[in-house]
Amino acid sequence: METFENLVRAEFAPKSTFLNTASSGLLPARTVTALTEAARLRFEGRPLDTLFADVEAARASFARLAGVPVTRVAAGASVAAHTGLVAASLPAGAEVLTAEDDFTSVVNPFHVRGDLKVRAVPLERLAESVRPGTALVAVSAAQSADGRIADLPALREAARAHGARTYVDFSQAATWLPMQADAYDYTVSVCYKWLLGPHGAGFLVVPEDFGGLTPILAGWVAGENPWDSCYGPVTEPAHSARRFDLPPALFTYAGLRRSLALIEELGVDAIRAHDLALADRFRAGLAELGHEPVAAPGSAIVSVPGLGHRQPALSEAGIEVSNRAGNLRASFHLYNTAADVDRLLDVLSG
Template sequence: MDTTETFAQRVRAEFTPKGAFLNTASNGLLPARGVAALHEAALLRAEGRPLLPLFEDVESCRAGYARLAGVPAHRVAAGASVAAHTGVIAASLPAGAEVLTAEDDFTSVLNPFHVRGDLKVRAVPLERIAESVRPDTALVAVSAVQSADGRLADLRALREAARAHGARTYVDFSQAAGWLPVDADAYDFTATVSFKWLLGPHGAAFLTVPEDFGGLVPVLAGWVAGEAPWDSCYGPVAELAHSARRFDLTHALFTYTALRRSLELIEELGIDAVHAHALTLADRFRTGLAGLGHEPLAAPGSAIVSVPGLGTRQPELSEAGIEVSNRSGNLRAAFHLYNTDADVDRLLEALRG
């Protein structure tokens, strides 16, 4: 495991924010190694050179994310968005199936179930989701960390309740993977985007599935979903991939090229070290808020801190070089590996003023 000094040195070598960037819950920063990889990939296209190395990056990302998520690579599909992955799960449910969700969860986790029109979608408060699983629940779908306010779902209780009632589980790790240790093997399906805590560009997302695919139908399958992709370019795919790659979507090659380097960086630093760093900063911010007379929404153990009533300060903070979000009137600050004590103190000083 890296020492604190080595952790800081490696981070400083990779990131050059112009101000205090505290908005990873919206999108993360690109490391220098990822920017360099993007540049080289663009030159491949510009100069007409073979793109085979970019396809190799996709497989490296699949393997890197699999290690981070705690599943074998053959259970990871490489797609484009959480909404698309949710859509595949929604399309695979029988008519009339009940899907249990958390109130006001992120739209990508919810909307594909609603647009089916013939599913029973039930929403309950996040803290009641485990106790709300019942015998006729077919699927529980929830974000591990809530985008709006950083609250963590009690995934252990949810998993036990779902198992007791025979329900499948679908967890979105978009606001977790990259700072919070995750265990995709504990759930039937999980998904995440790459452009937030995983520090990649937009355009890539991962889906994990069970060994038997959990009854999913690859309704979005194209040529990349074939067992032999380059032999599957014309006509119907004769043989779908024997792995989760049957759920792949056409790859945004530049994105995966940069993401490969970001995943390598996170692995080098160690997810436990990133987790500890992020929580230390979030707790420093919470302590400082108390000194200013502000109380954030309760989200213990989260790297995301949401403060009621301060969201309207976002434009002026941005003008001052401090990037946060306004979510329904709440100021949302997110702390990741490139943030420092100085970033926290700068935000607190600005709020004091």
């Protein structure tokens, strides 16, 4: 039986100390192979029809990771597109509650409507700020800028108490924070970060009754019988959340299917324990160096104020991190090791 470490070692071979999954995750070897094989179909002029099975396999895998029936999962390309779909469903004048400085894709589609009341409050005050008349609360489970985690249980209870819906983006938390998508009205995630997929794929989880969404972006793939829905309007939308699908980037899903399979093989619990242990090791090392990161307990993302300017030099040294608003942001995932953490701390100490 393969151990966690052996399976990871067989799939990843980074040429740098890569601590930047919050920007983009590494691709497993099996994913790169699948992408190459899919591209070869086009190179050789062979049909691509078989790749649609990869879309459905990836959808099913994501549904298992999210803890919901596959019929509730729509396949798309970005958080912004999914947010736009949710924004379009709201009546004029509806109040949308958001966290200050949340990632643009989570909030901007509500602003561009022009006829919604969008209210932003500090992340720590989100749950207490839900009030009568709040139609929707939209938030990232973990903040992109600094890894702070939203108090999702408190938010869920406050929203239910006031009849508000919830929209939660797990793009920066999937795998190291349980998605538990059934606890919220809508959940969303792109797949090129912690889910280790290529760019160009994301999933939206909707309620069983579709939560009042209208498939305004639907094309032929959103029909109950897609190949009978190629011309004219779609007369019979899919009976599942597939009615909200966007035309899939087939090569992307060919790879994503393998990435999600690897995550399922490793297990979310094991990944979470691994990632958080490394983040805590980094926090402890920072304390020894006299640095205090942004308070984000239980997060795999660690942001250190005042050190963002070190990013270019770290990159030259072969250590990949991010500079976010002057903060150095390091993010730890399954292919990272204690040696990676120690190397970053050693360079920072110099």
